[in-house]
Amino acid sequence: MRPHLALIEDDSDFALMCRSYLERAGFTVTWAMDARAGKAALHEGGIDLAVLDLGLPDGSGLELLRALRSTSRLPLIVITGRGAEADRVAGLEIGADDYLVKPFSQRELVARIRAVLRRAQPPDTPTVFRIGPLRIDTAARQASCEGFLLVLRPKEYALLEMLAAAPGRVFSAEQLLDRIWGASWQQPATVIEHVYRLRGKLARLPVPAPRITTVRGYGYRLDP
Template sequence: MRPHLALIEDEPDFALMCRSYLEHEGFTVTWAMDARAGKSVLHESSVDLAVLDLGLPDGSGLELLRALRSTSRLPVIVVTGRGAEADRVAGLEIGADDYLVKPFSQRELVARIRAVLRRSQPPEVSAVIQVGSLRIDTAARQASAEGVSLTLRPKEYALLEMLGEAPGRVFSTEQVLERIWGAAWQQPATVIEHVYRLRGKLAALPVPAPRITTVRGYGYRLDP
């Protein structure tokens, strides 16, 4: 997917040049001309990184960065004028991930953005979860036990993967609904039905396999 950038910059010619180059390099760019519009973009859009000019017409970019850092770890690259060393230092102290001094080349901007995005990615986890004889391939979204495949519906697989990520940990019905259905207001019977079907498929395997245990009053766990 194309990374989504917020470009918060008040110089139209410079902003349009940046946006055109960044889009050509494979990014989606939303441009905001001032702090108010920038705040709206940062809070209402799914943004992967912000390029923030500290000199905005309706307020300090530093204040916008400080407000953002109170609620978010969104990667931010601050942009300053050549002589604004104090602003650069303040931006880094508040929590900017990098900075650029105008004028700068578009190639350098792209390189800085890609470097910050790489650093901000969570560490890679194994694509395979192994719980006893059970092997869950999260990339292929398939599960098997000693070579015997399980035929699972999408929600059954998601439930098995969730439990398999932390064997022995008890997950509540509300946690399962929020993670798999995206809404804790769904009926608990939905989880009970899927646990029942998944438990039956694990039990039907011709080899020993982990089992789903009901912890009365708490939820469910996967036992090797």
């Protein structure tokens, strides 16, 4: 099935360019030129993700986003010519899954859409990973080592789960950002900080635990 996108954008030249590129990339695109048409397209259903311009002729895109988030968790990417940090933060706080400032490449838009759709997919059947003494329960979102529970923040847990799902495999910072943070507005330093904190928690366990190894120039892996 081709993912169905709602493109809510009032600039017709830009919208036609986006729609053409997205359709060639394997998406079905419904184009709406203003907030009213955008609401109608979203109300009809069958949309897998919305791409929303904040500057619409008949209202604020932020208001449309706020109204959508009051009833739905539909994946949504904000696009706009507004580069101010306040606009970006407002969109993200209201519930946008990602944010792109014009001008941007069509290739990047496709990559962002695919990343958001991946994150929105229902989780796989709950699984328990075991790497040496480390046990990760994906249903409970808990990690323990010989009965000692690790107290982890959500992103720390997600990082450990991703590494534990493929022990010995090296993941680059870019891969970790894409899978866990969406690689949208975070920096590689975010990964470095979370790896540092996670290593500290593993090291403070009263029993030997797997370790996160830095492979210089490549990324990180989990070793038993």
